[in-house]
Amino acid sequence: MAPSRREQTKAQNRETILAAARQVFAQMGFATATVRDIIRATPLASGTFYNYFKSKEEVYQALRDEVALAVRPRLREARGNAHTAEEFFAGSFRVFFQFVAEGGDGTASSPERFRMDSPEVLEGFAELRQDVQAAMAKGLLPSSDPALLSAALTGVAFELADRVKAGAAVEETTGFAVALFLGGIAALPKI
Amino acid sequence: MAPSRREQTKAQNRETILAAARQVFAQMGFATATVRDIIRATPLASGTFYNYFKSKEEVYQALRDEVALAVRPRLREARGNAHTAEEFFAGSFRVFFQFVAEGGDGTASSPERFRMDSPEVLEGFAELRQDVQAAMAKGLLPSSDPALLSAALTGVAFELADRVKAGAAVEETTGFAVALFLGGIAALPKI
Amino acid sequence: MAPSRREQTKAQNRETILAAARQVFAQMGFATATVRDIIRATPLASGTFYNYFKSKEEVYQALRDEVALAVRPRLREARGNAHTAEEFFAGSFRVFFQFVAEGGDGTASSPERFRMDSPEVLEGFAELRQDVQAAMAKGLLPSSDPALLSAALTGVAFELADRVKAGAAVEETTGFAVALFLGGIAALPKI
Amino acid sequence: MAPSRREQTKAQNRETILAAARQVFAQMGFATATVRDIIRATPLASGTFYNYFKSKEEVYQALRDEVALAVRPRLREARGNAHTAEEFFAGSFRVFFQFVAEGGDGTASSPERFRMDSPEVLEGFAELRQDVQAAMAKGLLPSSDPALLSAALTGVAFELADRVKAGAAVEETTGFAVALFLGGIAALPKI
DNA sequence: TATGAATGAGGCTTCATTCAT
């Protein structure tokens, strides 16, 4: 049975609000943005917002869930399928850069990065670190401090992602990051 | 708590406010912190705040200026004095990690990173890129994309700085970062 | 909870809403209660409320009408049938206390008294005063200020009704009130 | 030292708000009245309200405190000084009726009675009952159910107070109430 | 008629900023 007209409108409104929120958060940052800002970016009435979300936090959470759901599985898969160090790095960076190139993170022109302390993002970091450790255990990567290596990977990923958002080509940026880490890990202090 | 009002000269009030703001912003983040919070951490009255700063934004700006003024010259100097690639990287990372280890960035336990879009910080990035380009020109570093390399350096620096704030040793973290980049640049695509 | 929607006829919806309103007003008081609270205590939808009542005020009014309709005739009858002062007082108080003991006023555990300014309640007061005057004219009660006497009767009735709600026995409370007024009227200033 | 101009204004503002609240509560009742209503009855800005009171409840509390402080001690004194039943009743009713005649209860034309459940009012009831019990113990009043007698006194007092507000003379109303209770207590069931 | 989402006025409160002292 097809969804009724009412249900469609309802689903559309949710999307309308999420889209507005994505835009507003990207432009003003989460802390600065207000629920009113989100509503104003919408043809809806103020009360309608609260039919869908209890608070600004809740929309934000929904957005983060969306992003996390969209990208984390793809990253895990790319790393899980890697048989060489090169595949390990290339898979991760390529997926991530493609994702932001498509605007999937919704932060197109944002002065803000993701909040690093949301459960979803933290979980993504933990996954990265686990995968790094597993790769070291398998001999895919030389043994070194996995916490520092994941941090470095993260830092480079986010920072180069900005270059990608600014127009850098995904493949070249990926190539750069992969080369940097392939060369780098050989030289890292062993443990 | 700031020293008693009695012993304050006018000039000291500015410092009192800045110190309070530094602490308050570090604890609550810029958007959440209120001018009242800052004043409350001060023996001064609310009106007095506006004798020294036009707005909350302005104190924040002043703090960022302070930080930038404190660290940027030291970074430039470290890089300027480098005669080898290792010195170039080591100098930069060590200075930066020491700075955050000392709490110089005022964000000790903050949920917030620096805003990356402030003129001072952007200027710091531009300096890094210039220095990278100069180092490439001098043959200190192999020629590759200086924008990407500076971005990668920045990303690693900020991300490892979090580890340092979390207690990682400055020297070891520096060693890790230096090894990573020394190894990495050799492998980077030439241009 | 009201009976399932299926078994409702249109005419029953009105009763369903009134019953829910009675309960909700008794629990939360008129001002605190919301239409949503009333609807929630019902299997109906919010819009349906407005098919039966124009506003929250209107349900309240309907409830007061109901109460007035339920108790006022019984009070009039009790007083009309009185052949002695004792019957006059006893009839009135007993009926009233029985009524509240049965929860007929719908304010079982309410922090609120009736609003004394509703037309129905005011009309009830007027009736009392007429009956008092008639009783004085008939020689059933000694002549004194009928306005003050009705006010005193009203005050005692409402206040002792609270004791009844709190568990006092109807007969004993009635006995107390009757004795008080029987003794009292003999001593009242004549007019 | 005389209060500074600033302090005077401050004290005046508090009074302004209290006066407005008194008026607004009297006109609309506590539950219906909003903080905005109070502010609108004032030349002050909305924020100013919150410099003086944390909430509507708090102003209301302040008003009740005022009333309770004004009348309860006078009532206790009147009853405490009584050497006869007549003095006991006369003192109480006269003080109370004078108080409302002067508008001291701030409810001039209110559709609302005092909230009977505020700590101050409840305490006032408890005092009445204690005094009634003490008077019975001293033989000033015949022994009967003190709870019912205090309730009856309360009911008559409030109800006749309405007549006083409506213009009835204090002395005559007092006379009426005193006669009613003097006559009544003689007839009450003994315990 | 019943439904329940949409509406938007309006409630409460905070806070950056001004201004009289």
Add this chain to the structure above:
DNA sequence: AATGAATGAAGCCTCATTCAT
């Protein structure tokens, strides 16, 4: 300058009521 109360715009949210289905 320093003070701190006053200001009022603006934030968040609730709720009576309407209206498309």
